[in-house]
Amino acid sequence: MDTLTAYPLKLDGTDVPMVRFMNVTKKYGALTVLENLNLDIAEGEMVSIIGPSGSGKTTVLRMLMLEQINSGVIYVDGRPLTHMNKNGALVPADRRYLRTAREPIGMCFQHFNLFPHMTALQNCMEGPVQVLGLTKREARERSEELLELVGMSEKRDQHPSRLSGGQQQRVAIARALAMRPKVMLFDEVTSALDPEVIGEVTNVIRKLVSEHSLTMLMVTHQMGFARDISDRICFFFGGRIEEQGTPDELFGNPKRERTQQFLSAVKSAD
Amino acid sequence: MAYLEFLAEFGSRFLDGSLITVAQFLLSAALAIAIALGFGLLKLARHWVVRGVATLYIELFRGTSLLVQLYWIFFVLPLFGLTLEKFTAGFLAVGMNLGAYGAELVRGAVRSVPKGQWEAAYALSMSPARRMWRIILPQALVIMLPGWGNLLIELLKATALVSLISVTDLMFEAKQVNSTTFLSIQAFGTALVIYYVFARFLLTPAMRRLELSMARRIGKA
Numbered sequence: 418m419d420t421l422t423a424y425p426l427k428l429d430g431t432d433v434p435m436v437r438f439m440n441v442t443k444k445y446g447a448l449t450v451l452e453n454l455n456l457d458i459a460e461g462e463m464v465s466i467i468g469p470s471g472s473g474k475t476t477v478l479r480m481l482m483l484e485q486i487n488s489g490v491i492y493v494d495g496r497p498l499t500h501m502n503k504n505g506a507l508v509p510a511d512r513r514y515l516r517t518a519r520e521p522i523g524m525c526f527q528h529f530n531l532f533p534h535m536t537a538l539q540n541c542m543e544g545p546v547q548v549l550g551l552t553k554r555e556a557r558e559r560s561e562e563l564l565e566l567v568g569m570s571e572k573r574d575q576h577p578s579r580l581s582g583g584q585q586q587r588v589a590i591a592r593a594l595a596m597r598p599k600v601m602l603f604d605e606v607t608s609a610l611d612p613e614v615i616g617e618v619t620n621v622i623r624k625l626v627s628e629h630s631l632t633m634l635m636v637t638h639q640m641g642f643a644r645d646i647s648d649r650i651c652f653f654f655g656g657r658i659e660e661q662g663t664p665d666e667l668f669g670n671p672k673r674e675r676t677q678q679f680l681s682a683v684k685s686a687d
Numbered sequence: 688m689a690y691l692e693f694l695a696e697f698g699s700r701f702l703d704g705s706l707i708t709v710a711q712f713l714l715s716a717a718l719a720i721a722i723a724l725g726f727g728l729l730k731l732a733r734h735w736v737v738r739g740v741a742t743l744y745i746e747l748f749r750g751t752s753l754l755v756q757l758y759w760i761f762f763v764l765p766l767f768g769l770t771l772e773k774f775t776a777g778f779l780a781v782g783m784n785l786g787a788y789g790a791e792l793v794r795g796a797v798r799s800v801p802k803g804q805w806e807a808a809y810a811l812s813m814s815p816a817r818r819m820w821r822i823i824l825p826q827a828l829v830i831m832l833p834g835w836g837n838l839l840i841e842l843l844k845a846t847a848l849v850s851l852i853s854v855t856d857l858m859f860e861a862k863q864v865n866s867t868t869f870l871s872i873q874a875f876g877t878a879l880v881i882y883y884v885f886a887r888f889l890l891t892p893a894m895r896r897l898e899l900s901m902a903r904r905i906g907k908a
Contacts, residue, residue: 482806483810
């Protein structure tokens with residue numbers, strides 16, 4: 418582990434990013450998936466991560482929500498996520514700290530991962546009741562509002578097996594939002610969907626971007642969608658950010674050769 | 688002696704024995720389920736010592752004969768100052784033995800709940816205990832129910848061994864009737880049919896119905 422005193426216990430100042438990766442390295446065994454990643458995401462910013470498979474893009478999200486890192490520090494909302502304060506020094510977080518530090522983060526998955534033994538409404542109420550300690554009535558109100566937002570009110574008493582992929586993904590978005598996250602992670606949320614229902618999910622995300630000040634981080638293969646709604650695009654290659662910029666910069670005038678190759682390969686596949 | 692006469696004379700003994708068998712079955716099944724759940728989950732623990740304890744238990748009770756275990760509990764434990772009622776010793780031995788098999792069922796079912804479910808529960812910041820209880824176990828239950836149907840039939844038949852420590856169950860009564868009348872076909876035939884009826888017409892349909900209703904609850908039927 419690198420010298421952690423070099424990292425601040427808390428990020429102070431006027432423009433503290435909502436998410437900060439500082440020299441983050443992630444390995445799976447001997448394989449280094451991400452090396453010395455530095456990435457700041459501002460509050461309310463929508464950042465899309467694109468890149469070929471194996472470039473480490475999904476790992477960026479998984480480190481925030483599900484996995485531990487090998488070195489570096491991740492901050493969320495100015496507080497270290499991967500480390501905790503012990504006698505004025507940063508030490509690697511234990512499991513309990515990690516779990517609670519991740520409460521301000523919500524995540525949606527490629528395969529939805531709704532709880533099959535619960536209805537759409539129960540799926541949304543589960544976190545608020547079991548983790549946030551809301552009463553059933555409060556959780557129900559909040560969940561019904563969110564199911565309304567994603568257009569799933571009518572199906573609220575259905576189990577996931579009775580819902581289409583697009584409907585399941587919309588419920589999954591409502592379930593994540595019910596925890597009132599500050600940061601939302603979307604991990605290839607349209608990749609498992611039939612083409613004709615992709616629109617219903619992207620429309621929900623569009624709505625979130627235009628009507629809410631959530632900070633969002635999205636891994637996607639849908640270049641058009643990413644270009645439309647993102648504030649910034651990061652192109653990952655070989656475990657590093659090869660190039661980043663506004664959608665117009667990156668799609669309109671990519672500077673790096675690998676970015677150009679990737680974008681033209683994606684375009685010709687379309 | 689016609690079979691009806693045989694039943695008229697000994698029917699009540701078979702009935703008494705059957706009731707004891709049912710009691711042995713219910714108590715040992717409850718014990719087996721509790722043990723299976725406990726040791727099955729311990730076997731999934733993060734700490735190797737905890738896992739080791741579970742492995743030791745499962746290996747010990749699955750790897751040795753139920754009859755020997757029964758004799759240990761009833762004949763050997765008293766030498767160490769622990770004397771048990773034969774009825775208690777009976778269902779303890781059967782429950783502890785079958786519970787070891789059940790633990791493997793629980794462990795396997797919990798592990799086969801898709802990884803995405805664990806991650807989704809974690810992403811809601813659920814504590815490990817809550818995640819297990821609210822999200823994983825209900826789904827694992829559906830996966831392991833067919834296995835349990837099988838195991839409970841095994842358990843029912845295994846209770847016949849308690850007759851060997853003179854618990855007056857169905858098998859014990861059948862042996863008693865046989866030794867006083869020498870009507871072996873009638874005595875053991877009756878026992879055979881009763882065990883079969885229990886297993887085939889009570890236990891199997893009950894488990895099938897439970898499987899269906901659980902599957903329906905998670906929307907798989």
